[in-house]
Amino acid sequence: MAEHCTTSRKAHLARAAVGAAIVAGLFGGNIAAASADSAHEQPATVTAHQAADGNKPEKAGIQVTASQVLALARAQIGTSENSDGGGTKYQKWYASTPRAAETVARDGGTTAGYLDAAWCSMFVSWVGNQTGARNLIGWDAYTVAHAKWFADNHRFGDEPKPGAVVFFSWSGSKSIDDIQHVGFVVKDNGNGTISTIEGNTAGTVAARVRSKSQVVGYGYPDYAG
Numbered sequence: 001m002a003e004h005c006t007t008s009r010k011a012h013l014a015r016a017a018v019g020a021a022i023v024a025g026l027f028g029g030n031i032a033a034a035s036a037d038s039a040h041e042q043p044a045t046v047t048a049h050q051a052a053d054g055n056k057p058e059k060a061g062i063q064v065t066a067s068q069v070l071a072l073a074r075a076q077i078g079t080s081e082n083s084d085g086g087g088t089k090y091q092k093w094y095a096s097t098p099r100a101a102e103t104v105a106r107d108g109g110t111t112a113g114y115l116d117a118a119w120c121s122m123f124v125s126w127v128g129n130q131t132g133a134r135n136l137i138g139w140d141a142y143t144v145a146h147a148k149w150f151a152d153n154h155r156f157g158d159e160p161k162p163g164a165v166v167f168f169s170w171s172g173s174k175s176i177d178d179i180q181h182v183g184f185v186v187k188d189n190g191n192g193t194i195s196t197i198e199g200n201t202a203g204t205v206a207a208r209v210r211s212k213s214q215v216v217g218y219g220y221p222d223y224a225g
Helices: 009-016 066-075 089-096 098-107 111-116 120-131 143-152
Strands: 165-168 181-188 193-201 204-211 215-219
Touching (some): 089 111, 089 120, 120 181, 120 193, 143 165, 143 181
């Protein structure tokens, strides 16, 4: 039986009513462990580069490998949010960055709203920042905009690769606008599933096994190896 997200939709909508949150948690699924994950409410206006562009892809001088990114992501497994859906270092870091002001200008809300907003994309962004691969992985709090950044830069496709950023829609939709969740690909299991590491899956960072049928697409950071 699928469980409610730790970060509930009701709680996020209440915060949004006072301008404190941008995204909300809904229901999700896991074919290996039937737990619910983050799903993001679509802001009224969203484009990948509507805000000041603090998220340009750059390769020159960046020598970060997929293995390094996955090692840091794996080391975060077990990190959990508090009972209000906040308290993680990923949310605190994102809210403190200049990127947060850019995405608030694009999506609405306040930077403080990120402190207890759905954080799967913030987790991916934090790993990129900590490993020095931020300009390869991108940084955003909204899964749809994060995916569009890869697509706009011609680095989005349908082949699972280790270290790729994987975007999910629980309905099986292949539309970027329907993306609800994001994580990192660890490997293609060769049986219609992929192994992943994800933040904000049942309120924690966890390793998962997902059906490819739930994947909208993959973002490909230009790793060194």
